[in-house]
Amino acid sequence: MVRFFDEDFYLRNNPDVAASVQAGTFTAEEHFEQYGRFEGRNPNAFVDLDFYLQQNPDVAEAVANGSTTAYDHFVTYGAQEQRQPSPLFDPAFYLEQNPDVDSAVTAGTLTPFAHFFDYGQGNGELRAPAPGIDLQAYAQANPDVLAQAEAGQIGIAEHLFTYGFAEGRDLGNGLNLADFANDPDFQAAVASGNAAAALARVNEVAPFLPAFTPPEGWTPAADASIPVDFIPTEGVRLQIPQGVEVPDDIELPDTFEQPGSSETPDESGSGGGTPSTPTFSVTESGTSPNITLTFAGSATGDITVTENAGALTFTRDGHEASTKPDLTDLDDAGIPGPLTMSAATFAVTGLAAKLAAGATKVDASGATAAQLTALSSNAAKLAADGLSNLTLTNTQSTTEIGNLLGKATDAQVTATNMDGTDLAAVSTNIAKVVTDGITGTLALSTTGLDETDIGNLLGTQTATAATVNVDAASMTDAELGAVNTGIVKVDAISNLTLTDTQSAAAIGNLLGKATDAQVTATNMDGTDLAAVSTNIGNVANNGITGTLALSTTGLDETAISNLLGAKTADAATVNVNTASDSDSDSDSDSGMTSAELTAVAQGLAKINALTIDTTHQIQGQGQAADISGRSFSLTGTNTTTDYLQLGTTSGDDTITLTNVTTTDASVVVDASTGTDTIAFGTGTFSVLFDHTADGTGGNSITGFDVGDGGDVLAFKDNANLDLSGTASETFDKGDISNADQVTGNVIVATNAITAASDIETMLANQSGVTGGAVVVAYNTNTTQTELYFDSDGANDGSGAEVTLLGVVDITQADVANLTAYNFHVI
Numbered sequence: 039m040v041r042f043f044d045e046d047f048y049l050r051n052n053p054d055v056a057a058s059v060q061a062g063t064f065t066a067e068e069h070f071e072q073y074g075r076f077e078g079r080n081p082n083a084f085v086d087l088d089f090y091l092q093q094n095p096d097v098a099e100a101v102a103n104g105s106t107t108a109y110d111h112f113v114t115y116g117a118q119e120q121r122q123p124s125p126l127f128d129p130a131f132y133l134e135q136n137p138d139v140d141s142a143v144t145a146g147t148l149t150p151f152a153h154f155f156d157y158g159q160g161n162g163e164l165r166a167p168a169p170g171i172d173l174q175a176y177a178q179a180n181p182d183v184l185a186q187a188e189a190g191q192i193g194i195a196e197h198l199f200t201y202g203f204a205e206g207r208d209l210g211n212g213l214n215l216a217d218f219a220n221d222p223d224f225q226a227a228v229a230s231g232n233a234a235a236a237l238a239r240v241n242e243v244a245p246f247l248p249a250f251t252p253p254e255g256w257t258p259a260a261d262a263s264i265p266v267d268f269i270p271t272e273g274v275r276l277q278i279p280q281g282v283e284v285p286d287d288i289e290l291p292d293t294f295e296q297p298g299s300s301e302t303p304d305e306s307g308s309g310g311g312t313p314s315t316p317t318f319s320v321t322e323s324g325t326s327p328n329i330t331l332t333f334a335g336s337a338t339g340d341i342t343v344t345e346n347a348g349a350l351t352f353t354r355d356g357h358e359a360s361t362k363p364d365l366t367d368l369d370d371a372g373i374p375g376p377l378t379m380s381a382a383t384f385a386v387t388g389l390a391a392k393l394a395a396g397a398t399k400v401d402a403s404g405a406t407a408a409q410l411t412a413l414s415s416n417a418a419k420l421a422a423d424g425l426s427n428l429t430l431t432n433t434q435s436t437t438e439i440g441n442l443l444g445k446a447t448d449a450q451v452t453a454t455n456m457d458g459t460d461l462a463a464v465s466t467n468i469a470k471v472v473t474d475g476i477t478g479t480l481a482l483s484t485t486g487l488d489e490t491d492i493g494n495l496l497g498t499q500t501a502t503a504a505t506v507n508v509d510a511a512s513m514t515d516a517e518l519g520a521v522n523t524g525i526v527k528v529d530a531i532s533n534l535t536l537t538d539t540q541s542a543a544a545i546g547n548l549l550g551k552a553t554d555a556q557v558t559a560t561n562m563d564g565t566d567l568a569a570v571s572t573n574i575g576n577v578a579n580n581g582i583t584g585t586l587a588l589s590t591t592g593l594d595e596t597a598i599s600n601l602l603g604a605k606t607a608d609a610a611t612v613n614v615n616t617a618s619d620s621d622s623d624s625d626s627d628s629g630m631t632s633a634e635l636t637a638v639a640q641g642l643a644k645i646n647a648l649t650i651d652t653t654h655q656i657q658g659q660g661q662a663a664d665i666s667g668r669s670f671s672l673t674g675t676n677t678t679t680d681y682l683q684l685g686t687t688s689g690d691d692t693i694t695l696t697n698v699t700t701t702d703a704s705v706v707v708d709a710s711t712g713t714d715t716i717a718f719g720t721g722t723f724s725v726l727f728d729h730t731a732d733g734t735g736g737n738s739i740t741g742f743d744v745g746d747g748g749d750v751l752a753f754k755d756n757a758n759l760d761l762s763g764t765a766s767e768t769f770d771k772g773d774i775s776n777a778d779q780v781t782g783n784v785i786v787a788t789n790a791i792t793a794a795s796d797i798e799t800m801l802a803n804q805s806g807v808t809g810g811a812v813v814v815a816y817n818t819n820t821t822q823t824e825l826y827f828d829s830d831g832a833n834d835g836s837g838a839e840v841t842l843l844g845v846v847d848i849t850q851a852d853v854a855n856l857t858a859y860n861f862h863v864i
Contacts, residue, residue, distance in 0.1 A: 040067050041113050042155050044082035047199070050231065052079060075109040083199050083234045084155065084167060085112065086124035094121060117149040125238035127151060127167045132158075135253060136165055159195040161187045161382060162408025169256055170244030171237060175210030176202070188382040190404040199233040212251040212319075213244055220269040243268050246276040246294075248317035248335065257281050257332075266291055277317075280334055295336070318354045381405035384413060399424040402446075407433045414438035423447040423470075432456045436463050443467035453504070454478035458486025465491035474501040482521075483509035489516040496524020508551075510534040522547050531555075538562045542569045549573035559610070560584035564592025571597035580607040588638075589615045595633040602641020614638055615649040738822070738844045744855045751825065753784070753812055753863045759827065761810040761863060769858040774800040774813075781806025784861045787815035788854055794839040797826050812842075812861075816850040823848035 045066045049056040055069050064072070070081060078087045087108040091098040097111050106114075112123055120129040120143075129150040133140040139153045158165035164173040177184045177194045183202070186192045192200075198207075206216040218224040218240065227236035243265045244250045245258040252258075260283045270276060270293055277295045278284060290296060317335035333341065337355035344351045351358055378399040398419050402410070405428075413425065414437065425446040430439055432455040440463040443449055449471050451464055461480065464471065465487070476499050482492055500506065508521055511533035521528060522544040531552040536545055538561035546569035549555055555577050557570055567586065570577065571593070582605050588598055606612065616630040616638060630638065638645070743749045755761050761783040768782030773789040785807065791797065797813050813826045822844040829840075848856070 040071050040081070042081055042085060042117075042151070043067055043070060046196070047082050048074070048079070050200070051234075075107045078108060080234070081109060082155070083195075083237075084124055084127040084151070084159075085109070086126075086234065086238075087112075089124050090116070090121070117151045120150060123151060124234070125168065125241055126171060126234060127154060128169070131169060131253075131256065132165070132167065134255065157408065159193070160408035161193055161406045162410075162412045164194055166253060168241045169253055169258070170209075170211070170213070170241035170250070171198075172209070172211045172253065173198070176207070177210075179208040179210030184382070187406075188380055188404060190406055193406075199237070203233040203236045204228045204231075209240070211244075211253075212249040213240065213247060215240070217247065217249070217271055217274065218243075220271055222269065223267070243276075245279045245282070247274070248277055251319055252279075264288060264290075266294075269293065277336070280332075316355055318352075318358070381409040381413060384409070384416075393419040395419055396421050396424075399426070401426050402429070402442075403427040405429075410434055410442060411438060414441040417441040417445050420445040425449075430464075432460065434460075436460050439463040440466060443470045446470045448472035449475060451476045452478040453480045456480070458483060460486075461495060462486045462491050465494040468494040468497065468499055471499040473498050476500040477504050479505040479507065481507050481509070484512050484517065487517075489514070489520040492517055492520040493523060496520065496527045500524075500527050502527065505529050508532070510548075510552075515539045518548065519544065525551065536570075538566060540566075542566045545569040546572060549576050552576045554578035555581060557582045558584040559586045562586070564589065566592075567601060568592045568597050571600040574600040574603070574605055577605040579604050582606040583610050585611040585613065587613050587615075590630055590634065593634075595631070595637040598634055598637040599641065602637065602644045606644050608644070610644070611647075612645045613647040614645050738846050740846055742845050742848055744848060744852050744857075744860060746857055746859045748860055750859070751814075751861055753861075755863050759810070759812075760829070761812065769861055770806075771854075771856065774804055774815075777803035778805050780804055783807070783809060783811050784863060785811055785813045786853060786856050786861075787813055789815070790818045790850060791815045792817065792819050794826055794841055797828055797839050801828055812863075814853070814856065814861075816848075816853055817844070820844060822846045823850075823853060 043066075048066050048070060049059065052069075052074070055066060055074070058064060058069065059066055070079065073079075075081070080087055090108050090112060091101065094116070097106075097108060097116070100106050100111065101108055112121065116123065120133075122128055132150045132154060133143060136153075136158075139148075139150060139158075142148055142153065143150055154165060154167055157163050158167070159173065164177060166172040166174070173194050176198055177187065180197075180202070183192075183194065183197050186197070187194050203215065206214065206219070208214045218236075221239065221243075224236055224239045227233075227239060242263065245252065245262065246265060246268070247270075258279050258281065260281055262279075262282050264278070264282070264284065265276070266288065268276065275295050276293055278290075278297055284290065284297065316337040318337040319334045333352070333354075335354075339355045342353045344353075377393070377397065378401070381400055381402045382405070384398070384400050393416070395418050399421050400413060402413070402425055405413070410430075411434075413420070414434070422445070425442060426448070428442060428446045428449040429452065430442060430449065431452045434442065436459045439460055443464065444467055446467075447470060451471055453461065453464070453476055456464070458481075461482070464476070476495070480495060480500065482495060487495075496506065504527070506528045508528055508531045510518065510521070510531050513521070518540060521531070522540075525547040528551045531548060532554075534548060534552040534555040535558065536548065536555065537558045540548070542563075542565040545566055549570065550573050552573070553576060557577060559567065559570070559582055562570070567588070570582070582601070586601060586606065588601060593601075602612070616635055638648070642648075741749075753759055753761070769784045769786075770780040770782040771786035771788060772779035774780060774785065774787045775789045781804070785801075785804075787800070791800075797815070801807055801811060801813070810830060811828050813828065814823060815826065816823050823846075824844040825842040827840045827842055
């Protein structure tokens with residue numbers, strides 16, 4: 039940000055820049071930073087870069103050789119060195135008139151100009167930047183301007199430099215800008231819209247005008263420049279102030295009273311020229327009890343003194359001059375309080391110090407930021423609940439928010455851009471805020487806020503129309519509980535992580551307002567998970583982690599489907615019990631419905647452990663998702679009827695089945711193209727084939743246990759695998775290279791073969807085999823036991839041999855151990 043930059047001033051005084059800004063070429067600040075400071079354009083009304091260079095030859099030399107710019111030197115060095123930046127700001131005068139600022143400057147806290155620019159010119163303070171310009175006096179002399187300022191419509195300094203300088207306004211210090219109507223320099227500045235130049239002329243001439251009331255304790259320098267070129271209005275003659283020396287080479291024009299003149303005005307009006315109007319002024323300097331009064335002016339005669347409320351009025355030759363009352367507090371002036379005033383009045387410099395503690399009520403309607411700062415700094419002067427019509431914004435500091443709300447009643451708060459510490463100050467004083475009084479956008483997080491603050495800020499004082507955004511990162515259970523309690527006021531929640539410590543209702547409420555939430559599902563019950571499912575769209579992809587226990591407790595097919603979808607991470611552990619509730623709440627629980635089983639089948643890719651029983655099979659529930667490469671635990675109850683159908687992709691896939699705890703689990707394999715492997719681990723499995731179209735010869739099974747009690751290869755007799763066309767399918771085993779060795783439809787060939795074509799030839803010699811047949815035989819070329827399907831079981835040219843799969847760990851010797859148990863046709 040450019041320091042000491044006044045955008046309105048810059049645009050008013052640089053119409054070329056204003057046109058470019060209007061066209062969108064750049065902003066005013068960008069222009070000054072990139073061009074204006076190098077071109078010597080003034081950044082505000084109180085910095086005149088030409089004047090600065092004239093007064094500082096060392097700076098002018100540095101600028102001339104390209105080492106710096108006048109502006110950069112003033113900001114970096116000049117302000118700290120208390121160099122005068124323009125005729126309209128005199129650092130020495132400013133410090134002399136403002137001992138509080140002098141103390142801060144001495145302490146190294148700030149510079150005189152920084153204080154004036156940031157605070158002194160504001161409506162809350164209105165300090166004089168130069169002897170001839172008194173912003174406080176200007177405000178009091180122009181009630182219409184003061185009213186606009188108190189309404190927050192304009193700043194006092196802004197009005198003077200924008201409008202007042204050209205309107206012939208009363209300056210409130212004995213001068214009126216109409217007094218400059220005949221002065222060419224002033225009028226030229228007004229005509230060009232150069233308020234700074236016009237008011238600099240006023241400041242230059244002011245000490246020489248008889249009507250001027252100088253600032254308290256100030257006298258012009260002995261070598262003050264004498265405005266011999268000034269042309270006063272008719273009847274006004276300039277005078278040389280006491281202490282100013284007229285150089286020998288200057289001859290005062292007749293617009294000045296001549297020093298030491300013995301001429302006496304002719305009061306009869308005849309002769310002697312036009313008499314000048316007598317003047318009289320009194321200046322008070324020092325502090326009580328050591329006060330010095332200085333009398334000036336052309337009036338003569340005795341001086342009479344009267345006192346009223348601590349102020350002294352001096353009268354001489356019919357002309358009055360007064361001092362300000364020197365009061366410890368307003369009781370000395372007969373004003374005991376309690377007082378009721380506006381924020382603008384309260385902020386008048388020095389007034390608060392005169393007020394008794396706890397005795398003032400202030401109407402803060404339209405108060406400016408500077409006025410609110412003054413109120414905060416003097417909050418002890420305010421009565422309890424004595425601050426009415428208060429509206430706070432992010433422009434107030436945390437301390438100011440706390441101080442002001444502490445004295446307020448029915449306050450309003452615009453929370454947009456307030457940080458956590460600001461909002462905590464509001465929470466601490468929440469009772470001082472009117473119902474629905476908090477508006478704007480609230481950003482709630484753990485920064486500066488705890489569960490009590492969050493609860494307060496989501497209560498009745500926050501308007502329903504307010505926008506409340508919650509960043510839930512690192513929030514404790516108590517803080518999330520406070521958010522849940524006030525959920526009706528919340529618009530959006532980010533960075534939310536839910537666990538089993540939240541209730542189902544809280545999970546639903548919080549997720550309902552969340553985006554890309556995370557859920558740690560470990561120990562969540564069915565009702566908790568149902569709440570997650572209801573708001574699944576607000577969970578991040580792969581956002582559900584931990585261990586999920588899915589059953590019929592609290593969950594239906596939609597919930598199961600949602601929880602087995604993209605929102606659950608592959609790394610999550612998912613345990614599914616289709617048979618019954620994991621925590622049965624009824625003796626009559628009947629487990630999952632067909633629709634729920636379908637949802638399980640379609641989400642198998644996410645499941646780690648699955649429990650099924652005779653009644654609740656996954657068979658027939660549809661092709662499952664790809665679970666290639668997964669380790670899958672399966673528990674069932676009946677090998678003859680319990681089947682789980684697993685699907686693979688068209689690539690080379692592996693399905694690994696492990697950790698089965700009973701001997702009753704079964705699997706239906708519907709393999710696609712590619713080389714697919716089904717790996718049997720610990721336990722007993724039954725693999726069901728119901729297709730032949732997918733048989734490529736590349737599929738295989740590993741870990742197959744032969745013999746009674748071993749694993750099972752099952753075949754679903756249907757249109758795709760039509761064996762005999764009858765309900766009875768028989769098993770037989772023998773050397774089919776010899777005629778009439780076997781009968782039935784499931785044949786184990788104890789002899790070896792070399793290719794699928796051998797099956798057609800050998801079955802033609804088996805008169806007991808009619809219709810389709812499944813043949814198990816050891817292939818010496820592939821060195822594995824393979825399963826073949828022959829559609830008619832005869833060598834008549836109409837059949838077709840399809841290689842279903844190979845079992846790599848059934849050797850030629852193991853074939854003899856295969857029994858009817860190892861094969862089923864259903």
